[in-house]
């Protein structure tokens with residue numbers, strides 16, 4: 001049951017999110033608990049508030065909800081893997097469900113809006129690499145979370161998640177567009193990805209058609225279901241393409257190619273970039289040989305030659 005919380009609650013919640021000290025956090029949580037309407041729909045939020053207040057009073061620094069990340073609060077999340085992907089969107093799009101089902105992270109998933117209060121990280125495996133997915137608190141138009149804004153701006157890729165189970169689908173997407181504008185990440189013509197989640201829901205196909213009718217020219221729309229996993233592989237592939245990266249395989253002279261541990265670099269990288277990524281000592285290599293569709297097998301390449309996705313490079317020191 002939705003909690004239908006008053007705007008003041010979200011304002012306090014945001015202040016709590018950006019608060020600098022535990023004293024401030026505690027007093028904001030107490031204020032949230034004071035003003036929250038107590039009814040069946042808000043039961044879960046209320047009990048969560050009580051639990052967190054108690055935990056502050058015990059002097060613990062637990063900040064997230066159940067299962068949330070316990071790391072200390074920081075707006076910037078160091079990048080891991082082949083790219084940092086930030087999931088943003090309206091409440092109940094399924095951001096947390098995607099993280100939970102597609103990675104080994106266990107964020108709280110719930111039909112109660114605004115359950116997610118802290119970013120949570122998980123790694124999504126794609127073939128022989130991994131992407132860092134970040135689940136975020138849902139966006140609200142009249143209250144922009146500075147955490148989500150910062151993450152959106154620094155991400156390698158932002159993935160808006162909307163729900164095909166929602167009758168507010170078009171409004172939800174408009175809110176995402178407004179948020180991206182606020183973040184200074186304008187939506188490019190047919191460039192920005194949008195994940196239309198919950199494809200398994202009743203009426204999803206019809207809503208997808210409507211979504212496409214209105215937005216096919218503006219967005220690349222990718223239907224998926226976090227629940228069934230439908231569309232996951234295609235989405236992972238699209239993420240890979242959107243990141244403008246390539247994989248190359250280093251090979252030691254006389255040894256077999258290691259296919260399970262590629263070097264990931266931006267498209268346009270050179271033989272020297274690959275050498276330096278492998279190890280700083282490799283920057284001084286004597287010569288390098290390369291294999292791939294663009295090359296003669298084992299041909300010698302120079303430092304400034306541009307490498308291609310899938311190339312195998314052998315460095316001679």
Ligand SMILES: Nc1nc2c(ncn2[C@@H]2O[C@H](COP(=O)(O)OP(=O)(O)O)[C@@H](O)[C@H]2O)c(=O)[nH]1
Nearest residue numbers: 092093094095096097109110111198225226227
């Ligand atoms: N049927 C269906 N339900 C989903 C799917 N993804 C999420 N949900 C449900 O939608 C609700 C909101 O999900 P959640 O991940 O917490 O949304 P968030 O607010 O975007 O993080 C939960 O009850 C989920 O179980 C999906 O692919 N299919």
Ligand SMILES: [Mg+2]
Nearest residue numbers: 095096115116
């Ligand atoms: Mg969530």
